Amino acid sequence: MSERQMQIGEVAERTGLSLRTIRHYEEVGLVIPSARSKGGFRLYTATDVDRLMVIRRMKPLDFSLEEMRDLLEVTDRLGATDDPPADEELKLLRERLDAYREEADARCEKLRSRLAMAEEFAATLRGRLEA
Missing domain, CATH: 1.10.1660.10 (Multidrug-efflux Transporter Regulator; Chain: A; Domain 2)
Structure with a gap:
């Protein structure tokens, strides 16, 4: 089917x-x-x-089109069933995937920090309006 x-x-x-x-x-x-x-x-x-959802989730973290393409190639290769990667290639692919995970984590932390600052700013404005 x-x-x-x-x-x-x-x-x-x-x-x-x-x-x-x-x-x-x-x-x-x-x-x-x-x-x-x-x-x-x-x-x-x-x-x-x-x-497309992988791409959509990478976009807010400012990954470039080239980085998106590279990550998709890694995940495609890791998911290959017709010609699965040999042990050495598998190790290298997993290392590349882990590097993207680390970068995504770092970019998320940066966004959380920026959001906290933006929320403080909005609270400051609300406080001035209430005064």
């Missing part, structure tokens, strides 16, 4: 991404629709949606 295919509108709804953004990610090679309908419409699978 083949995986259910979705048109771009449903994918946009599921991911919270705009049609334009999804098309842009296709243009830059981050996600490629799994198929096209007879009418030429892009068709996506749940795997494609998962891939």
Whole structure:
């Protein structure tokens, strides 16, 4: 049984991404629709949606398109079932994945710090209005 295919509108709804953004990610090679309908419409699978969600989650952390592409290549290779990576390649892929995890953690911490400062600023303004 083949995986259910979705048109771009449903994918946009599921991911919270705009049609334009999804098309842009296709243009830059981050996600490629799994198929096209007879009418030429892009068709996506749940795997494609998962891939778009990875990209969506990287975006607020200011990862570049190249970093997104590299991480997706790592995860694609780690998930390969037809030609799984040999032990040495697996070790290197896991190291690269861990480096992205460390970078994501650091960027999250930086965002938390910035958010705390922004919340303090908003509280200061509210305090001045109440005075």
